[in-house]
């Protein structure tokens with residue numbers, strides 16, 4: 244149960260001060276090939292170059308740095324074999340906080356090792372993400388660990404929103420932001436900050452066609468479950484959870500549109516970013532570029548695409564973009 248208010252622009256500004264020096268200020272680059280393709284200047288915000296390979300470090304950093312001394316001493320727990328788990332493990336290690344990451348037995352041993360290598364304890368619990376989640380909640384009540392939600396927490400959302408402050412500092416004329424969308428922490432933080440600074444800025448979400456939790460929920464007018472399917476955009480898979488306190492409301496109020504892209508379109512965007520820009524980007528990080536390449540969103544001057552992550556498995560990189 245959370246009675247906390249939704250985060251505001253002021254919370255994002257406070258987060259930026261808090262996490263400064265702990266996360267990279269990533270590059271905003273004008274993409275000449277993409278600009279030529281769509282006929283207007285398009286910039287890319289390269290969170291694929293963030294420490295740990297994704298923007299998730301911003302939210303994790305702001306969350307952990309916001310904890311009281313007492314809570315830091317209790318240790319934190321998260322559920323994620325991917326970018327969130329990596330970010331929490333990394334930042335906890337930096338701050339000397341004990342981190343436990345709960346995973347299902349389906350997560351391959353190499354991924355468990357990678358999280359252990361960052362100094363976190365790995366608990367393998369159950370055969371599904373849901374069972375791993377239940378184990379994490381149990382550790383919260385039995386061992387007093389502090390739960391670090393991957394998206395639905397005001398401190399996490401505010402941390403992700405710091406991306407918007409950097410974008411608008413580098414490109415004050417930004418007019419529309421195209422943002423990968425799963426649980427909505429990234430887009431909610433970006434939208435509250437960007438639109439707080441300039442209410443004319445439009446924020447557009449992009450999800451994979453296979454299991455787009457927030458898109459379906461916004462359509463339905465309430466949080467609906469999605470089926471978890473394998474997708475190239477693995478960082479975007481998964482539902483909103485039974486109880487959502489922040490991101491659904493914030494997306495409903497602040498997001499101008501949501502668009503879905505197919506697996507082929509995601510693969511095409513990953514190839515384009517590699518071949519034309521020399522960037523290795525994971526599927527979830529490439530969906531915004533896919534939308535522009537496909538002409539699914541009217542380009543206008545001041546378009547910025549958030550490239551949210553670069554952690555692509557080597558075999559996927561070889562198969563999809565012919566690179567490691």
Ligand SMILES: *Cc1c(COP(=O)(O)O)cnc(C)c1O
Nearest residue numbers: 326425426427428429478551552
């Ligand atoms: C987590 C993640 C997203 C989606 O973020 P939400 O806050 O869940 O919407 C997008 N891209 C990458 C690379 C991610 O790791």
